Amino acid sequence: MLSPSTKAACWLTTFLSVFVTGELPIQSEAEPEFLQALENHTVTQGRDVHFTCVVNHLSNYRVAWIKSDSKAILAIHTNMVALNPRLSVTYNNHNTWKLHVSNVQANDSGTYMCQVNTDPMKSQMGHLSVVIPPDIIDTVTEGSSAREGGSVRLTCSATGVPPPTVMWRREHSKPIVFRHDGGRERKVVETFRGESLELGHVQRTDMGAYYCIASNGVPPTVSRRYHVQVHFIPQVKVTNQLVGAPLGSDVELQCYIEASPKAMNSWYREDSLVSDKLLENPKFRIAETAMNEYSLWMNLTIKSLAPADYGTYVCASVNALGKMESQVSLHRLELSMNGYAEEPMVSGAAQRTRSRPAASHAHYVPPPQMFAILLTLRYVHTY
Structure with a gap:
């Protein structure tokens, strides 16, 4: 038994067929028959697709296309009924009709019917599924920041058909x-699945780029970059608190700094009358080497040491959260017949940081010309 709605569609198809062609369908000895099933399609939004309906022995009957879920008649023979410019019908003048859908959209999904207005009506159906690649919707400002020990929450929502899965990965x-x-530490993973990523008790090692990646099996997979900032007071450490070097030599003082947000870093002389930061000149060379986004080495090279160059040097770092500094005592090494003998170290070599590393002494390696002088002196002393 045909449903009332199907019967109504059949009678409407027959009426429109008569209206369009001016002829009543004449039943021949051979009944119309479908030679192949109407196909199902899965198509990405924006692409083109078509359904193919092959009917033999059509005689004066007419082929109609109907959108089954809405019962809307789309076309009869090659005459369009639906006012949709993306729909069209082609006929090969034999037994094949094609319903074309261009620039497929989400609302084109559904069941399509190829129908012949026999009594009872003959029809076959095919389904169109429209899939949509994933897209990420920004619900919050990209990036997040917190003080060290605080919390960071990143949220990333994605749309698409079928619904995409969201995964987080670090750079x-x-x-x-x-x-x-x-x-x-409670858990350490390479990836995390879910729209929200919440990090508690963050540390500076958590800083960096995090990627939200959305995929649903429909290319392309999309991603969005979020940057996490962790803020803390600068930390400053010198490799050696006590450094000795002879007159005329070059010496390098090393300082390691961690700071976030970005800090102002400098070297200065603590025992000078004016404690201005040291600037680049023929005497001083300051080089910064970044290790990552919150740490760096800031080394001070002093050329051709003179008596006035010995004293206490301070490595300092200051940002919006505070200031920290650390000291290096540079003292003179005297040349003797048995090698180098140190003068008493300069006073005031305390390191002003929260954690004080054990004092160490940097052994100075003299340049080749100094070895030549030493060997000459030993030769004269021997003879």
Whole structure:
């Protein structure tokens, strides 16, 4: 039994066929028959697609195209009924009709029917599924920041058909670390699935780029970059608190700095009358080498040491959260027949940082000309 709606569609098709062609369908001895099933299609939004309906022994009957879910008649023979410029019908003048849908959109999804207005009506159906690549919707400002020990929450929403899955990954495959309330590591993963990524008790090692990646099997996969900033007071450490070098030599003082947000870093003489920062000149060379986005080496090279160059040098770093500094005592080494003998170290070599490393002494390696002088002196002393 045909449903009332199907019967109505059949009678309407027959009426429109008569209206368009001016002829009533004449039944022949051979009944119309479909030679192949109407295909199903899965198409990406924006592409083109067509359904193919092959009917033999059509005689004076007419082929109609109907959108089954809405019961809307789209076309009869090659005459369009639907007012949709993206729909069209072609006929090969034999037994094949094609319904074309161009620039497919989401609302084109559904069941399509190829129908012959026999009594009872003959029809076959095919389904069109429209899939949509994933797209990321910005719900929050890109990036997030927190003080060290605080929390960061990143949110990334994605749309698409079928609904996409969202995964988080760090840049350069760094681990994503989840911590207990006390700050101890709870779980370390390479990827995390979910629209929201919440990091508690963040540390400076959590800084960097995080990628939200959305995929649903429909190319292309999309991603969005979020940057996490972790802020803390600068930390400054010198490699040696006590450095000795002879007159006329070059010496390098090394300082390691960690700071976020970006800090102003400088070297200056603590025991000078004016404690201005040291600037680049023929005597002083300052070189910064970044290790990552929050740490760097800032080394001070002093050329051709003179008596006035000995004293206390301070490596300092200051940002919006505070200031920290550390000291290096540079003292003179005297040449003797048995090698180098140190003069008493300059006073005031305390390091003004929260954690004070054990004092160490940098052994100075003299240049080749100094070795030549030493060997000459030993030769004269011997003979």
